[in-house]
Each structure stands twice: as C-alpha cells, then as structure tokens.
Amino acid sequence: MAVGLHDFPRIPEIKGVRIGVAEAGIKKPNKKDVVIFELCEGASVAGVFTKNAFCAAPVRICQQNLTTTASRYLLINTGNANAGTGKSGITTALATCESLASKVGVDAAAILPFSTGVIGEPLPVDKIIAAIPAALDNLSADNWHSAGIGIMTTDTLPKGSVRSFDFEGRTYTIAGISKGAGMIRPNMATMLGYVCSDIAMEVDLLQQILKDVVNQSFNRITIDSDTSTNDSCIAVATGMAGNDKVTSMEDPLAQAFIATFTEVMQELAHAIVRDGEGATKFVTVEVAGAIEQGDATKVAFEIAHSPLVKTALFASDPNWGRILAVVGRAGVDNLDVDRVQLHINGFEIARDGGRSPDYLEEHGKQAMAPQEIHIVVDLGMGQATDTVWTTDFSHEYVTINAEYRT
C-alpha cells in the first residue's frame, strides 16, 4: 500500500564501497537477511543512533567502535533486533563482529553491527556467522538494490535515493538506502539508513553534517510515535572522488554537499513514511507562526500522532475539528485560539478560532481526497516553523501489528 513511492533508483558505483548479501535463515525463508558493506581504507564514517534507553546491543557497540577505530565494515541482519537481550546481547553481537573481522583481517572494532526485527529474542549468532562467507563472496559495487531489499522487515518496497552534484569540475555522488515502516518516530535517526558518498571529508565534519541533516529528515518523520530501540543512520565519505579533504563547514564544497545530502536524506526519510505500515496517505504537517521552533515541532508531532486525526485522514474525512483539538492540547504557552488558522491542501478551513466563513463541506472533502495531504497550521504568534511527515492510521496498520509475530 506504499503511497507514491517511486521505484528503487539505478544507483551507480560509489567508489570505495562494495556490498554483499546472503541468506542466514534468521526468520523468513528465502530472504537475504544479512548485508555487509565493505568500505575502503581511509573512509570517513559518521553515525547517529536512537536515544531509546533500551537501545539494542549493536547500537551500543557501534557507538563505542566509532569513537575508537576507523570503520571498515557494516554488518547488518534483519529478523532479530538484538534488543531487550541484556548482557548476552552484547556478547552475541561481538561474536558476529569477531567472526567477520577474522575473515577479512581487520580489528573487530572496525566492524559496525546492526540488527532489526523482533525485540527480546536471543540473536541467532550461529546462523549469522555461517552466512558471512557467502556475503563476502557476493561483495560488489553494484549491489545497492539487493541491499535495499536485504534490510527490509515489514517494508513492502526497498527504499533508495541517489543524487550527483558538480563542484569546480568534479562530480560527486551521494547514494543511500533506508528501511522501516513501523515503530517509527526516530529520535536521532531511523532504523536503518546508510548513505555513502565518494567525497573526501573529515570525519568530525561529516558527523556534524549528519546530525544537522537528520534533524531535517529522519528526525521529522513519524508513523506511530514509537521510537525504535535500533534506530541507526550511517554516513560514509570514501574520499575516492579525489578532492582535497573537506574540513570546515565554511568550505563552499561542504555547503554544496549539504544541499544534495539533505535531498537524499529527505527522500529516504519520506520513503519510510510512504511505505508506513498500512499507509494510504502521505501527510505533510507544517506548523507556522510559532514563537519558538520547539513549539512548532511539538504541535506538528502531536497532530501527526493523534489517532483521531490519523483515522480521519484514512477516511478522507474533513473532520478538521480534531486537528484544532490537538493544537489546543499540545501545550503551547499563551496560545490564543482566536488567531489560529488551518489550511488543508490549499483550502482555508479554519480561522479566528472557528470554521472559515467561506468554508463548505465540499471544500473539506476536496482537500482530504488526494493521497498527498498538506496540513498547514498557523499559530499566529511568531515566525518559527517546523514540518513533520507522517501517514494515516488504517485497518491494515492494526492487522500488521496484531499479527507481526505470528
């Protein structure tokens, strides 16, 4: 039921990156459930991770390894999240890293492990280790599509994005994949996003840029308000494009990179929403006229999380009173409801605390009919704005999540 999600793009070689996939048989048969990224020596690797205190074992290991050792491999499995697994979760994740490290001759701390799937079950470490040789044999610069499929769980389609930009005679490419369709309310990143570029960039700068751009992309989407235990987003700069290493945010090349990187990251984030569990709508919630951005963010997320708003969106029902009710309960200090305005897909719905004088039910129906819905709430208080992307709430969502484990 993905909403307006385009086909997986043709992703060219990103020099310095090879990808291999293999079948470990973790949860579903005939599923390539192990994915390995091989990164060239000297690549800069940055990562952001969930802020959930019950974060998964691999998240803890990634956070530590990134601070100690240059990363050379990403080792990803689906079908098991290795979260809520206590101390043995760490042991099993480390065992997979050590197995891969010994086969490729790097330090185990040069491996970043990632898991996604059911929470609370022991990681089937033997199955994963057994699949590593096949994934290594499969390494190729041309495996982005397979990797996109490999990291899927309840996703219905693989999600990829690629952009190039030219700067002073050189062409740079940025490509990425993402997954996720439920338990999506990223708080730092989403499970899982991997974006690679051939640009040469100092790792601290890449980390800063990743953190900033995540806040305009993955950290602004929500499907069901449930922040995952495994959210991870990784950015890689292989340095193979041949430029002098970018070291400063003021470098014009950094700015050019950020612009294109943001496009890729937003496309990947939006792809997760478009393929949200049970989604029939792609909804942009824009809140303007706040005094502080934090207020705009809060109101936008409250609207995006409201089960009543989401079920009305599912029904294409212009039950806009539910949106105003959320604005009223969102906790904005000194909100003057008489100044609030609401537009949906360009139609003015409410103003002065009530229905617009020109509003007709027919307008509401027209506004709510399309698959793509753009809600704009103006609080009428200040200049700050923020935007969040979400989905509706359908029977299919209940079905998927009531039957996920069975």
Next chain:
Amino acid sequence: MAVGLHDFPRIPEIKGVRIGVAEAGIKKPNKKDVVIFELCEGASVAGVFTKNAFCAAPVRICQQNLTTTASRYLLINTGNANAGTGKSGITTALATCESLASKVGVDAAAILPFSTGVIGEPLPVDKIIAAIPAALDNLSADNWHSAGIGIMTTDTLPKGSVRSFDFEGRTYTIAGISKGAGMIRPNMATMLGYVCSDIAMEVDLLQQILKDVVNQSFNRITIDSDTSTNDSCIAVATGMAGNDKVTSMEDPLAQAFIATFTEVMQELAHAIVRDGEGATKFVTVEVAGAIEQGDATKVAFEIAHSPLVKTALFASDPNWGRILAVVGRAGVDNLDVDRVQLHINGFEIARDGGRSPDYLEEHGKQAMAPQEIHIVVDLGMGQATDTVWTTDFSHEYVTINAEYRT
C-alpha cells in the same frame, strides 16, 4: 464490545436532584439528546474542566458561572460539541441558558451548559431551546438511567455508579453518571461526569476534593491520547442528608466521603475505559520504583498510548519487547535498563534488561489471554508509583473513527 462493564445500577433518589430528558433531534433520530439536572437551592456545586486551549464554548461559560453564581441547573446536549465554533459558539450556548433560565425563573448564570459530539459545527440552538419544555416536564428523581443514556455518544452502554456510607448514624449516598469512549485522555476531567451526593458540604471543600479525586480517576484513564475539548466533571452536594455542613478536609466525615467518592469516581472512569471505542481489553498499567511520581505517570501513559503495545494487546500477543521499548523512550532521567522488571498478570516477563531466565512463550500467552490485563513495570530506582487504565487498539477503533461523521 464493552469489557466487563456491569449493568447500569439501580440509583435511588438523591434528595435535591431531579433529572429530565427530551428529544431535540440534534444528530440522531429517536435519541433523548437533551438532559437537564435540577439542583435544590443551597446545593454546593464544583466542577473541573478540560485544559485543552480549544475548549468548547460551554466549558468557558461553566467556568465563569461557577465563580459568580450558585448553580441550579445543568443543561446537557449530545450530538454537537459546540467547540471550534469561535465567538458564535458562546452566543448560542448563552441563548440556551437564557431560554432555560426564563422558563424556570432563575438567573441565566445559574445554568451550567454542557455539549458533546462533533467539533466545529454550529450548535443547533433552536432545536435545543424547543426541547427544553419537554425536558422540564420530565423532571423526576428517578431518571438517572435515562440521563446515562441521554449523554451517550459513541458509548455502547450507559455508565452509572452508586454507593452509600454510614457515618455517626446517618446514611449518605453518592451517585453519578459518565460518558465517553473516544477522544479520551482527560486532563482535569472527562467529558462528561456528573456525581451527586446528599451530603452538606462547603463548596470550596467540595471543589478541592473533586480536584484531588479526579487525579486518581478520570485523569488516570486514556483511550487514544486525545484530550477532548469538552471534558467536564461536576460534583454536587445537595445538603439534604441533614448533616452540619462539612467545611474542612480534617473533618472525619470529609474523609469518609472521600473514600466512597473515590470509589464512585473510579468506577465511572473505569466504565469509560471498559466501553472504550473498539475495546476488547481492560488494561491496568502500574509503574513502580520511580524516583518521582511524575516519572511513573509519564511511563504509564506512554505505555498506555503506544499503538504498538495496544495492537499487541488486541492480538493477545506477548510481544513484551514493545513495552520495554516504550519504557526506554519515555524520557526517564538516568534510567538503568538493567534494573527494569516487567510483570504481566502475575507472570515475571523481564528482568535485568532482558527476558527473565524462567520465561517461556507459554507464560506470555497465558498472561495476555484474559480480557483484564495488569501490566506492572518496576523501574528499580525509587519508591514512587502511579497507575493508569486503558484499552487495546482494534480494527473496531479504526472503523468507528473513520466513519464517525458519516
């Protein structure tokens, strides 16, 4: 689909209270959609109301009238919430109060108006005014059941509670009705609760007791996290029992009253949850071991609001990892996940940050099978606790809310 909701009780006369119902034809045919409470002169009346900034016009009028004039009548309509109606909402609500006031010979400020139903549509003021004479003709001490039915919207059953207690040779009775099944996450009270007693009690004390007890009853339930624009809870002490007016919290009679009043208020609040839209489970979420009660409250509500937890409850699926994931994202400072314990219906599910050593999937299935589910999370940090009551999330919820207006 109400869960374990008992039949409406036989409520005896509460001296000083008469109730009348009538059919105004606001939204549905053959529905007594106007209810009037007549209160004796000298009755103490206290009220708590929604904190939603988009609160309905009648809520604003109630708040004002309670501060200026002794209330003599409650005028309630269903089918239209008179919320999101701007300034004209106030005008129409006042018009209904004035009409009733002129017919019964009291000041219009002695009327408390209440509305519930669709948000954002103009109040059909003429229909309500036309129904007032019939409701007055119907006034009787024996109409509690009719009133319980009269205030229903998406409720499937009327909700009532009655208790008596003896104190120093006198018997006191407390009776109440409530309604609500969706847009339920009360923040001060729920739409709508009316509780009357024959006790004589000073109005400020009654207000304080109402506020305290609401925090252990209506303010601890949630169905879908959406705080209504119309939440209102009214307590009436008619004084007809003949006691000397209670004026202090230290009075032993006040303490006896609070104990029984709390039972009535909790029964009415639980009744709303048991009849929650699409509910198939009645779920008690108890969080213990917090350093501050606010943390326990926050974690309990986050669990109660999680769509993933609620859909797992609907499926009777022991997908307890989702509960731990919510605990982890709830924002408790310095949470040590290795000290968290989880019990469901008496079964130890998780400890030390992971699955209990003795846990079997069979235990989880047994724990989740009943209609009544008791979740206990121990944070292992301190002594503070709180409890919240909620429901699961079913297909029926989506159906009800996707079709509510049509």
